[in-house]
Amino acid sequence: MSEKTTEKFEFKTEVKQLLDLVVHSLYSHKDIFLRELISNASDAIDKRRFQSLTDTGLGLDSYKIKIDRNETKMILTISDNGIGMSKEELVDNLGTIAKSGTKNFLDKIKAEKDSNSNLDLIGQFGVGFYSAFMVADKIEVVSRKAGEAIAHKWSSQGEGGFELEEAQRSEIGTDVMLFLKKDEKSYLEEYEIKQIVKKYSDFVEHAIVMDTKSNEYPKKENGDMDYDATPIESFIEEELNSKKAIWVKSASEVTKEEYSDFYKHISHDYNEPFKVIHYKAEGTMEFKALLYIPAKSPFNIYQPDNKKGIQLYVKRVFIMDDYANIVPEYLRFIKGVVDSGDLPLNVSREILQQDKHLEKIKKGVVNKILNSLKQMKEKEVDEYNKFYQEFGSVLKEGIHYDDENKDNLIDLMMFKTTKSAGLYKSLGQYVADMPADQKDIYYLLAGSEEEAKKLPVLEAFNKKGFEVLVMTDSVDDWVVSSVVEYQGKKVSAVDKGDVDIADEGEKKDLDAKKEEFKDLLGFMGKQLSENVKEVRFSSRLTNSISCLVNDQFAITKNMEQMFKAMGQTMPTQKKILEINPEHKLIALLKKEFETNSSSELIKDYTELIYAQALIADGDKLHDPVSFTKKVTDLMLKAFN
Ligand code: ADP
Numbered sequence: 001m002s003e004k005t006t007e008k009f010e011f012k013t014e015v016k017q018l019l020d021l022v023v024h025s026l027y028s029h030k031d032i033f034l035r036e037l038i039s040n041a042s043d044a045i046d047k048r049r050f051q052s053l054t055d056t057g058l059g060l061d062s063y064k065i066k067i068d069r070n071e072t073k074m075i076l077t078i079s080d081n082g083i084g085m086s087k088e089e090l091v092d093n094l095g096t097i098a099k100s101g102t103k104n105f106l107d108k109i110k111a112e113k114d115s116n117s118n119l120d121l122i123g124q125f126g127v128g129f130y131s132a133f134m135v136a137d138k139i140e141v142v143s144r145k146a147g148e149a150i151a152h153k154w155s156s157q158g159e160g161g162f163e164l165e166e167a168q169r170s171e172i173g174t175d176v177m178l179f180l181k182k183d184e185k186s187y188l189e190e191y192e193i194k195q196i197v198k199k200y201s202d203f204v205e206h207a208i209v210m211d212t213k214s215n216e217y218p219k220k221e222n223g224d225m226d227y228d229a230t231p232i233e234s235f236i237e238e239e240l241n242s243k244k245a246i247w248v249k250s251a252s253e254v255t256k257e258e259y260s261d262f263y264k265h266i267s268h269d270y271n272e273p274f275k276v277i278h279y280k281a282e283g284t285m286e287f288k289a290l291l292y293i294p295a296k297s298p299f300n301i302y303q304p305d306n307k308k309g310i311q312l313y314v315k316r317v318f319i320m321d322d323y324a325n326i327v328p329e330y331l332r333f334i335k336g337v338v339d340s341g342d343l344p345l346n347v348s349r350e351i352l353q354q355d356k357h358l359e360k361i362k363k364g365v366v367n368k369i370l371n372s373l374k375q376m377k378e379k380e381v382d383e384y385n386k387f388y389q390e391f392g393s394v395l396k397e398g399i400h401y402d403d404e405n406k407d408n409l410i411d412l413m414m415f416k417t418t419k420s421a422g423l424y425k426s427l428g429q430y431v432a433d434m435p436a437d438q439k440d441i442y443y444l445l446a447g448s449e450e451e452a453k454k455l456p457v458l459e460a461f462n463k464k465g466f467e468v469l470v471m472t473d474s475v476d477d478w479v480v481s482s483v484v485e486y487q488g489k490k491v492s493a494v495d496k497g498d499v500d501i502a503d504e505g506e507k508k509d510l511d512a513k514k515e516e517f518k519d520l521l522g523f524m525g526k527q528l529s530e531n532v533k534e535v536r537f538s539s540r541l542t543n544s545i546s547c548l549v550n551d552q553f554a555i556t557k558n559m560e561q562m563f564k565a566m567g568q569t570m571p572t573q574k575k576i577l578e579i580n581p582e583h584k585l586i587a588l589l590k591k592e593f594e595t596n597s598s599s600e601l602i603k604d605y606t607e608l609i610y611a612q613a614l615i616a617d618g619d620k621l622h623d624p625v626s627f628t629k630k631v632t633d634l635m636l637k638a639f640n
């Protein structure tokens with residue numbers, strides 16, 4: 001006889017933190033523990049059913065999730081005949097947090113003070129199994145994995161750690177036993193459980209059953225009920241959920257509430273969905289899709305480690321829920337279900353991923369989403385603005401990655417501009433608003449709108465009434481490098497190369513001035529040759545004395561960083577110092593230069609003019625000490 005041994009394990013730090021958080025922050029939403037456990041049970045059944053497609057011995061006629069109440073011992077048990085867990089899986093799945101975003105999540109939540117937004121974050125994260133510790137002071141999980149003869153029992157009181165030992169279970173599957181806290185008795189009540197299941201798990205595809213009490217009158221000899229007798233108490237197994245796959249219905253048959261409930265069910269989000277896209281594709285490919293745009297962007301939208309989001313069903317059999325099989329990365333915020341009868345059911349996920357039909361479905365779904373967004377943009381401007389605020393910067397990634405839909409995506413783009421007062425404007429609208437004498441579409445990559453608006457490079461654009469797109473997203477670099485032209489108009493950076501905004505008269509004046517000041521500018525250029533590529537007159541400035549601009553072919557800061565990250569060394573890119581030809585100071589300098597062409601004063605002033613341009617650009621001075629000294633000397637001189 002083998003001896004039964006109990007092994008003890010410590011929880012990983014992040015599990016302790018998450019447990020603590022869940023138990024304390026989610027307290028007002030305790031009910032969701034049942035949703036989480038049912039959802040795990042349902043996932044486990046999906047896995048078994050999927051595996052049984054190839055391993056036929058595993059298949060069952062009836063899959064179900066059973067809720068059992070033991071009132072005397074105060075134990076609530078959730079059982080399933082799903083795939084089960086091996087010993088290692090019990091340790092890995094219930095003792096660590098596999099989700100790689102957890103660390104970020106915990107940091108973020110610690111940074112948020114307000115407990116309501118905490119709740120939103122936790123909702124997005126999907127707290128999972130640990131939520132059961134809100135209502136239980138001890139949990140035991142007995143599980144037997146498909147293909148294994150022996151079961152294991154995992155048990156924990158939440159704090160400290162968990163224990164493992166061998167156990168008995170006649171069938172494959174899992175029991176999660178909650179030893180309820182003293183004051184959580186209500187979770188043993190029939191009515192309470194029924195309500196929670198209806199609210200959160202009605203759409204679960206597998207039957208959720210519970211033994212419920214029924215009082216039946218005994219029958220008379222003739223078979224009729226004897227209503228005069230005392231009713232007999234008996235238990236019947238009742239199905240608690242309606243299991244309705246609303247996506248297979250037509251849109252007119254589904255209520256708003258059902259859409260909303262189903263959204264919350266699949267997304268684990270507390271918020272109402274922002275937009276529902278429900279349709280049936282007909283023709284070469286037949287499939288049904290029920291897709292949602294959430295109201296809020298999840299905190300980890302830029303660490304897309306969790307690829308859950310769109311579930312793929314084949315004839316109502318769940319296959320996988322990796323969104324990447326249905327939509328490209330830039331639509332990763334979409335949630336929902338796609339169900340197709342045209343896909344083969346008995347193949348591996350790997351083969352399915354290469355299936356031609358799936359390619360077509362993908363194409364269809366992407367088209368539909370982009371079309372819906374286009375409609376929204378045209379017909380519900382405010383709604384589209386809200387959407388764009390949340391997901392615009394994710395959508396933009398598509399311009400770089402999805403050549404096929406690039407034009408549609410460009411039309412969906414919106415930008416803030418120097419004239420839009422903080423509101424978004426599409427490129428189409430921008431072009432429509434262009435004054436007749438403006439040739440190009442102008443943009444400026446900047447850290448923020450406020451910062452951008454003060455920059456000297458914009459002076460002439462503002463004076464002429466030329467609107468400038470202010471691009472503050474880190475992906476905007478990619479956008480402008482992929483969008484060279486729009487509606488036949490060149491897309492130009494205001495601070496790059498020799499922008500052409502002067503009219504004929506102005507150009508003539510500028511050329512004349514350039515000639516007149518040639519020697520002085522040359523002298524200044526030599527003086528600054530280590531720092532700038534050239535010193536030249538500008539058509540961009542109207543007030544400031546100087547500004548720094550990039551060479552026509554310069555790469556942007558973001559790209560420079562990217563090349564560096566890839567281990568490529570970049571030669572330092574020198575900027576061009578542009579001078580305002582109309583500024584009084586430059587005329588005075590010229591006078592000085594004509595009397596003394598090696599004047600120390602000109603050298604000092606050149607350095608100061610350059611330093612000012614650097615400061616205005618938000619850059620660091622090369623020699624702040626000498627700069628301060630020069631300024632102080634100047635102040636003294638002004639008094640003398
Ligand atoms: P999630 O479901 O988001 O992965 P959970 O904390 O809810 O996170 O569950 C952790 C893991 O434990 C699951 O991914 C699954 O592998 C495993 N698990 C939980 N419950 C069951 C169950 N009833 N049957 C099989 N595996 C389960």
Ligand code: MG
Nearest residue numbers: 036040128129
């Ligand atoms: Mg779960």
